[in-house]
Amino acid sequence: MTQQTQTPGTSASGADDVLVRVSNLSLSFGNVRALRDVDVTLRRGEITAIVGDNGAGKSTLVRCISGVHTADEGTIEIDGEKVAFKTPEEARKAGIETVHQNLALVEDLTVWQNLFLNREITRGFGPLRVLDRGRMKRAAEEMVSSLSVNVPAVTSKVRRLSGGQRQAVSICRAAGFSDGLVIMDEPTAALGVQETARVEELIQRLRADGHAVLLISHNFDQVMRLSDQVWVMRAGRCVAGRRTAATTGEEIVALITGAQAA
Amino acid sequence: MTSVTQEAPSTDDAPPPMPADSWRTRLRDPGSWAEWAAPVGFVVMVLIFQALNTTFLSLGNVEAMLAASAILIVLAVGQTFAVSTGGIDLSVASNMTFSAIIFGTVFGSGAPVGFAFLGALVAGTAFGLLQGVLIGRGKITDFIVTLGGFSVASGLALVVSDGQPTTVIDRFVLEFATGSVWIIGYPVIVAFLVAAVAHVLLFHTKFGTHVLAAGGSEEAATATGISVARVKTAVHTISGVCAGIAGAMLVARIGAAEPAANTQFLLNCVAAVVLGGVALVGGRATIIGPLFGALLLTGLTNGLTLVGVSQYYQPVAVGCVVVAAAFLSRYQK
CATH class of the missing domain: 3.40.50.300 (P-loop containing nucleotide triphosphate hydrolases)
Known part of the structure; x- marks a missing residue:
């Protein structure tokens, strides 16, 4: 489909x-x-x-x-x-974002924490900045649903996800931050x-x-x-x-x- | 052409919708027992001792237990940060002694008590930072660095004090050590404040997330651009800050700066952290857990004394409780 x-050739812009x-x-x-x-x-x-x-x-x-x-x-x-x-x-x-072979996910952190790892959204002033957890969770929901990734909930820990779901989270993170x-x-x-088919679908969506x-x-x-x-x-x-x-x-x-x- | 296989909702690889962690599933999972070991153990211990001796929960005794646990709570909070990254800080207790000695020395030189407190804080922080740099930048195992630090700090305490205790008699220090709001002494309030700040730092800042990420998977943290070396330096510095605060509290509690070894504080603070469900491999931590761990260990010692068990048995009991907690944590997933 x-x-x-x-x-080839249809990409006229070349x-x-x-x-x-x-x-x-x-x-x-x-x-x-x-x-x-x-x-x-x-x-x-x-x-x-x-x-x-x-x-x-x-x-x-x-x-x-x-x-x-x-x-x-x-x-x-x-x-x-x-x-x-x-x-x-x-x-x-x-x-340029890379999906590493080892996925670079932290198992004990949640899906949204992994999606925003080292890109955390904070609020506040100067050194008194705290995480805007609500905003990150909502943004994570959007990232996940925009790619129709089959992940249970962005608040679940990565440890609980299957291999394909982890791959999806990792791809989702790369896609969400790469322009x-x-x-x-x-x-x-x-x-x-089955999981391969899903990940391939995801790659095609990218x-x-x-x-x-x-x-x-x-x-x-x-x-x-x-x-x-x-x-x-x-x-x-x-x-x-x-x-x-x-x-x-x-x-x-x-x-x-x-x-x-x- | 592959649309059939792609769209077929697979039942085997799609995990069932995640049930929100209900208390039922938590109860069945031995892993969460380990996570809740300290609070649950705490309640069980309170019930047992109260049944054996009704003075256990008397206001006076609760006040004494809280006061006795304040220093341990502060040290355990610092230790939690080190353990969260999968490391350990074996030097906390000696660093506390060293900081206490600096407090005594500055005070003994005639400086106001505020400077003495600052001296203790700076000494503890600097020692922690130095160890952190050796671990983070120098890439030396934290076990070795802090084991060495343990020896160096105890030695420095003896060198600086010349082996002699310095008596600290000051109205403000006395007021701090003995004053209280209802049954909660000022040192206890300080300990709770330290714990509250630590909780915010660990769970509501970028830095805290990076600590847990570095402890959970150094590889993943590095791949997302987190400097694990910096995180390690920072956690050992935090542990040093806590040791400095604890040093000042120790001086206030005993009214003197003594170059004593204080090794039981090291064992107990690691024990409190393990009891608190913090994973020794790193990546999983709470502040409330070690706080309860510290309260539990202090309550255990106090309760055993109350029911008339020889104090020689107390280290045995503490050791057994810790190993039991570590055993439970094997089931953590």
């Missing part, structure tokens, strides 16, 4: 929609060249997948975009402006069939809301099902880029293993 947005442009990015850890001249672009309103074998450099690339690593060479542009994040905090301020890019590292790796979504996944079916654009990485290089609708799972696998040259 989401086919219309996936068709390059105008580019949110993140990575050019000639290189990064070495000692003698290991983790990234070599990587070029990728991520568009608004699209799900972009990065695939590759373990050690191909996917995570390193993502960590450069999210501010965990700083590249040795090359540039990252957001909306045409060069950025050089030194910390994840800086990337977050620029509207640009949401990065997801293996978002359904630990989930069952796209419909105009977010750019960067997806790292080992699940080719999922990549083919969700993404609009696929970038293939091998040995630190970005070896190919394909519109998802114009490629096949077999071709992607061949590109990953190097059986087929780009």
